[in-house]
Amino acid sequence: MKRARGFTLLEAIVAMVIFALVASTLYAWQASNMLTIDRVASLARREQLVRDALGVLREVNPMQDPRGTRSVGDLRVHWRAQAITPEVEGKSQIGSPSAYNLRLYVLDVEVRLRDQEALRFQVRQTGYKQVRAVTDTP
Numbered sequence: 001m002k003r004a005r006g007f008t009l010l011e012a013i014v015a016m017v018i019f020a021l022v023a024s025t026l027y028a029w030q031a032s033n034m035l036t037i038d039r040v041a042s043l044a045r046r047e048q049l050v051r052d053a054l055g056v057l058r059e060v061n062p063m064q065d066p067r068g069t070r071s072v073g074d075l076r077v078h079w080r081a082q083a084i085t086p087e088v089e090g091k092s093q094i095g096s097p098s099a100y101n102l103r104l105y106v107l108d109v110e111v112r113l114r115d116q117e118a119l120r121f122q123v124r125q126t127g128y129k130q131v132r133a134v135t136d137t138p
Contacts, residue, residue: 049119050121056077057123060079061127061128062079062125063128066082067081075112076115077109077111077112079107079108079109082106084104084105084124085103086103087102088102089101089131097132101128101129103127103128103129104125105124105126107123107124
């Protein structure tokens with residue numbers, strides 16, 4: 001009797017089951033990677049918004065402007081400052097009184113992008129007030 005060549009039905013089913021297991025594992029791995037990529041992209045956008053907002057706040061003196069709004073393009077930054085230390089006399093590098101008094105503030109910041117709230121955070125920032133004339137003596 002001559003034996004037929006080729007795969008039996010059982011071998012074909014086993015091969016398809018193995019292929020299905022490998023394919024489903026690869027699909028789950030790919031789906032997990034896509035979620036991770038979306039999460040990383042979202043965190044990168046948030047970090048960029050925080051950097052942009054901090055760039056705007058760098059120009060703010062909370063002692064003079066305890067609350068306000070600044071806009072740059074589609075970005076709008078709202079802040080409200082609250083003093084957390086008493087006002088102190090500033091010191092120069094050599095320890096003599098400087099022309100400014102200083103105070104530490106905590107700023108509650110809301111960042112809006114295209115008129116939708118993008119994020120909120122808090123940051124500490126120094127406020128200053130000129131109390132003496134600035135002298136240029138060496």
